[in-house]
Amino acid sequence: MLAAVLPTTNPIVSSSSQEQARWWLPYYTKWAMENDHSQPLTGKQALNILHMAIEPILAHGAVLDKGRAMFLVAKCQVASAASYSPQKKTEALESAILNLNEAKTYFGMVDCKEQIRDILYLQARLYNSLGRVQERNKCSMLFRQIHQELPSHGVSLLLRL
Secondary structure (H helix, E strand, C coil): CHHHHCCCCCHHHHHHHHHHHHHCCHHHHHHHHHCHHHCCCCHHHHHHHHHHHHHHHHHHCCHHHHHHHHHHHHHHHHHHHCCCCHHHHHHHHHHHHHHHHHHHHHHHHCCCHHHHHHHHHHHHHHHHHHCCHHHHHHHHHHHHHHHHHCCCHHHHHHHHC
């Protein structure tokens, strides 16, 4: 079913999505969403898949999974906004900011500071592109505070080499 919609899909993710549709297993949907970085999809394609799969996660998933799902929706909205007209792009970015706020709420419930840091970084970038300086500065300040508490992804990778 999904393989017909997405001809460039990774066969493993495609088969897990097919099994999820066949057996209604939310685990496969969750797994496919957690491995979103492996898919070279456009934002519009990813949004279409997410709209089919996100409902059971938001209804029955764990708080962490809900946060991941909303973060993924926001990233897909940002990716798809690149091809929109300026007014539609602004609306899409504002919608992505709202979804990021919801994801931040979910991650805050389980104290996932690394994900909150990533959300704040993306929010600051979005506010900057929308010209909303005060909100950008607030997100930047919160990002900096969390970033000082936690080691950076890049630094930890460099130390391992």
